[in-house]
Amino acid sequence: MDKISILFDLDGTLTDPYQGITRSICHAMASLGRPLPPQTDLRWCIGPPLKESFSILLESDDDSLVENALVIYRERFGSIGLFENKLYAGIPQALKKLQEACHPLFVATSKPWVYAQRIVDHFGLGQYFNHIHGSELDGTRTDKTSLVSYILNRESLDPSRAVMVGDRRHDMIGATANKVRGIGVLWGFGTQKELTDSGASACIQSPPGLVTAFSKKNSDK
Template sequence: MKNKKLVLFDLDGTVTNPEEGIIAAIKYSLKHMDLELLSDEQLKKFIGPPLKDSFQKHYHLSDEESHEAVNFYREYYATKGIFENYLYPGMSDVLQILLEKGLLLGIATSKPEKYAKQIMTYFNLETYFAGVFGSKMDGTRSQKAEVISYALTHFPAIEKEEVVMIGDREYDILGAKKNGLKSIGVLYGFGSRDELEQAGATAIVDAPREIINVLI
């Protein structure tokens, strides 16, 4: 994968570790929905997929109920949880090196684009990325394949074989495949090697720095 021009990064579990804020926001939502509280380890499974889908999958909520659960989640997340987050060690160096090598970088996340841009500002990452692409606040464009497709429309001069998607969950890898892209799975996030291999990741790395070895 040495011929890439555009690198799309997932956000949660790939660039930043949002575990503390997301789990706190889920607990806040569950409390207000009067739902059974799962363990923190079980709640980690909410990190990555569209939030509405996770509420439906793990609590068998209706569309209306899951929408209400997401709204409660956002009450906490938008003001506090979004900042209970940290940049993975070494990630800023990786981004800087990729830029210096002439690669374009983008964020492709199922998180609402509004929140993703706030996180970029909070961590002073805006200068690294040529675009930040996410879902809409109404829950549309939340599937990873849709987000990636949306991101690609902003780089019309770049061919698909010149793009790679990097992420920690199967959704990132499968979204990349649906768009005809190669992918790099990362093991320092919230997915397992088995999950990433079964999804068909082109390459798998253990640490942020190893992304450089794959691409440069």
């Protein structure tokens, strides 16, 4: 089997962070005295850079206000929200088989890497990954295009032998911009149309399908 370097999104791909993220968003909005959006309306906030989401929720381009919301969000998320999270069934088994097949595995998340590392460790997934990559708290590398570029350079990866796996359009756009193949997953927060319209070369229905997708036959396509 050919070795393919696989970059995994975190939220909506490895874990379901819905409760932790939405509760922390609501906490920030309430603290700022802003109308509290129903949690059911916040699925769209999972995946994109959070600063952009707060700008939309607050209906403001006031950077100081948005940054304040982000600080309040992180106060709750960093102590409570990141553990209000669930591992998708079948993910550890799929990662184990991909690792056994000698595919180098990386986390590529727009979430700050300091949080991503804690989440990965919390679920015992660190043993499967070569490295955890994410953004910085100052906003550096929150967009997937710059993040994927950074990982390719930092890890000396050949884009033609790398794949980005994620559940939102940002993952596919970031992959395409770096000449990396994008594969969408359908158990997260994006739709198949969103993913294919954004450049996904394939979409996978469930975690066990990840192993099949990276068999030699599929990797060579």
